Each structure stands twice: as structure tokens, then as C-alpha cells.
Amino acid sequence: MKRTTMARAALAATIGAAGLLALPATASAEQTDAAETCEVTGGSLSWGIKESFRAYISGSIANGSWETSDGATYETPSFGWTPATGSIDPQTGAGQVSFTGTVHFTGHDGILDMTLANPTVQFGEDGNATLLLDTRGTDTSGAVAVDVTQEPIAELGALGPIDAESGTATFADVPVALSEQGAPAFADFYAPGEALDPLTVSFEFACAEPEPEPTEAAADDESDVETTAAESDDSSGTPWLPIGIGAAVVVVAAGTGTALYLRRRGNQAE
Structure with missing residues (x-):
């Protein structure tokens, strides 16, 4: 029972790490309209x-x-x-x-x-x-x-x-x-x-003349550009995005391996 609980915990940690990768980046901007x-x-x-x-x-x-x-x-x-x-x-x-x-x-x-x-x-x-x-x-x-x-x-x-x-x-x-x-x-x-x-x-x-309001597509493109710049351009010069992805992959792999190992040990004990 204890090994089963540990396996489930490891699997949950794996799923959580994978979920962090799936979180979308968001950006907000205020648009001030100039009245004519x-x-x-x-x-x-x-x-x-x-x-x-x-x-x-x-x-x-x-x-x-x-x-x-x-x-x-x-x-x-x-x-x-x-x-x-x-x-x-x-x-x-x-x-x-x-x-x-x-x-x-x-x-x-x-x-x-x-x-x-x-x-x-x-x-x-x-x-x-x-x-x-x-x-x-x-x-x-x-x-x-x-x-x-x-x-x-x-x-x-x-x-x-x-x-x-x-x-x-x-x-x-x-x-x-x-x-x-x-x-x-x-x-x-x-x-x-x-x-x-x-x-x-x-x-x-x-x-x-009033400033034209941005279209929905233009606003989405601007948000994507700002998000990419925030992820890839850091003042320290450290490429945090590749490192973060690599770390998450390691966590997923480790969690998966731990779950398989505990499951095999439990089968042998039985």
C-alpha cells in the first residue's frame, strides 16, 4: 500500500510539471483613444x-x-x-x-x-x-x-x-x-x-485625426511578440526558456521512471 501511494505521488508530480509547460503566457496593454x-x-x-x-x-x-x-x-x-x-x-x-x-x-x-x-x-x-x-x-x-x-x-x-x-x-x-x-x-x-x-x-x-483602434488580430500578434520577448530576452543574458523546458522534461522523465520502478517492486513483492 505504501509503495502504491508513493507511485501515485510521483505520477501526480509528473502531471503537475507537465501542466506548468502547458500554461499560456498572457500580456495586457491599455489603449487610449484620441477623440477627434x-x-x-x-x-x-x-x-x-x-x-x-x-x-x-x-x-x-x-x-x-x-x-x-x-x-x-x-x-x-x-x-x-x-x-x-x-x-x-x-x-x-x-x-x-x-x-x-x-x-x-x-x-x-x-x-x-x-x-x-x-x-x-x-x-x-x-x-x-x-x-x-x-x-x-x-x-x-x-x-x-x-x-x-x-x-x-x-x-x-x-x-x-x-x-x-x-x-x-x-x-x-x-x-x-x-x-x-x-x-x-x-x-x-x-x-x-x-x-x-x-x-x-x-x-x-x-x-x-483619432488614433485607429487595433484589430483583434493585431492585438493578438502584439501580445505574442511581447510574450516571446519576455521569455527570451533577460537582462542577465541567461536563456531561461530552454533551461526551464529541459528541467521540466527531466522532472517528467524522473517521475515516470520512479512510478515504473515502484510498480515493478510491488509486483515482485507480491
């Missing part, structure tokens, strides 16, 4: 704000003026902003194009004080666009009535899809309608929905 984006690289915005408002400011009633700063300019009849920054999603058309610059209006000996700065054209997925501005303005008593950052001052309506392959987009003479949030900037002198001067915006952009 279009970065705005330049552009310009031209907008007169509202011709009748400019006439009122410079007229004998308000006896006021305006000045530009931080990159904004004025050339009759429009204010200008350039360059542009921002990003556009070429799949949905959503995104924004932003400009830097300030226009400051004053009148009525300082009672009227309004600042419009840093315009942003924001494009929605539905094709509609909105004009955002940093706005500060007083009411008819001279008290600050509004002081906000990047608020939707006006609606631009549907501007249409952006062709991502063209690398440029231009929307000329876009109708501009004062929003409910924008009315206080003009001391509620104009009601929401009032038509302001049309604007023109143009910009250039560059789209980054």
Missing part, C-alpha cells in the same frame, strides 16, 4: 452693436463717447475683435469661438456707463448660435444694473453646419436679436427680441 477635435487657430468678429445706439451716444443728448481696449478696434461702422480661440466638435457642430477685447460706452456725464467685452460665439448641436459677452451696465440713475461674465446677450439663430474638412468657416451678416439677459445691459432701453446690428464671424481650425 477641431481647435480654432485664428479668426475675426465684426459687429457694430447697434447703429442707433452709437448715434445716440455720440449725439448732443447723451454727449458721450466710446473707447476700445484689450485688442478690440473700431472702424466705422463696426467694432472688431481678433484673433480667435476655441474648439469645434466636427461630428455635432457644437463648440465655441472666443475673442478678446473691450468696448466701453459712456454718456450723460457718466450716468450711462456700459461695457461689452470678450465676445464668444457659441454653437449648439442643433445649429443655433448664441452671442456671449462680459457685460457691465448702469440703469437710468447711474446705479450698476448688470455685471456678468460670458452671459448670453443675444441670439444668432441657425448658422448651419460647419464643414470640418474645409478648415474654415464664415458667417456673414448674421441677424442678432437681444436676449432677455442682454436687455439690462442697455438699461432696458431696448426690449428682448430687439434687432441689433448683424455681425460677421470667420475662423480657421485644425482637426486632429
Whole structure:
């Protein structure tokens, strides 16, 4: 009985060694997908704000003026902003194009004080666009009535899809309608929905192509190459793979011989 138990133990050791040779090598790799984006690289915005408002400011009633700063300019009849920054999603058309610059209006000996700065054209997925501005303005008593950052001052309506392959987009003479949030900037002198001067915006952009996802076959090939390299290339220079296989063969042979020997001794004893 004892010899039989030893034979079975030797056989189990043999099978275990053979099983180690059959274990498959595995390798894992993380794949990061690069999302496709279009970065705005330049552009310009031209907008007169509202011709009748400019006439009122410079007229004998308000006896006021305006000045530009931080990159904004004025050339009759429009204010200008350039360059542009921002990003556009070429799949949905959503995104924004932003400009830097300030226009400051004053009148009525300082009672009227309004600042419009840093315009942003924001494009929605539905094709509609909105004009955002940093706005500060007083009411008819001279008290600050509004002081906000990047608020939707006006609606631009549907501007249409952006062709991502063209690398440029231009929307000329876009109708501009004062929003409910924008009315206080003009001391509620104009009601929401009032038509302001049309604007023109143009910009250039560059789209980054997404990294292609590897196919299943390519991923398997890469895993095989990494596994082979790990098995055959060791910093010590020792060929561990052949040695490991040879050792396993010796174990198998020894285990098999031991099992046969014990079985023969048991037969003779009987």
C-alpha cells in the first residue's frame, strides 16, 4: 500500500510539471483613444452693436463717447475683435469661438456707463448660435444694473453646419436679436427680441485625426511578440526558456521512471 501511494505521488508530480509547460503566457496593454477635435487657430468678429445706439451716444443728448481696449478696434461702422480661440466638435457642430477685447460706452456725464467685452460665439448641436459677452451696465440713475461674465446677450439663430474638412468657416451678416439677459445691459432701453446690428464671424481650425483602434488580430500578434520577448530576452543574458523546458522534461522523465520502478517492486513483492 505504501509503495502504491508513493507511485501515485510521483505520477501526480509528473502531471503537475507537465501542466506548468502547458500554461499560456498572457500580456495586457491599455489603449487610449484620441477623440477627434477641431481647435480654432485664428479668426475675426465684426459687429457694430447697434447703429442707433452709437448715434445716440455720440449725439448732443447723451454727449458721450466710446473707447476700445484689450485688442478690440473700431472702424466705422463696426467694432472688431481678433484673433480667435476655441474648439469645434466636427461630428455635432457644437463648440465655441472666443475673442478678446473691450468696448466701453459712456454718456450723460457718466450716468450711462456700459461695457461689452470678450465676445464668444457659441454653437449648439442643433445649429443655433448664441452671442456671449462680459457685460457691465448702469440703469437710468447711474446705479450698476448688470455685471456678468460670458452671459448670453443675444441670439444668432441657425448658422448651419460647419464643414470640418474645409478648415474654415464664415458667417456673414448674421441677424442678432437681444436676449432677455442682454436687455439690462442697455438699461432696458431696448426690449428682448430687439434687432441689433448683424455681425460677421470667420475662423480657421485644425482637426486632429483619432488614433485607429487595433484589430483583434493585431492585438493578438502584439501580445505574442511581447510574450516571446519576455521569455527570451533577460537582462542577465541567461536563456531561461530552454533551461526551464529541459528541467521540466527531466522532472517528467524522473517521475515516470520512479512510478515504473515502484510498480515493478510491488509486483515482485507480491
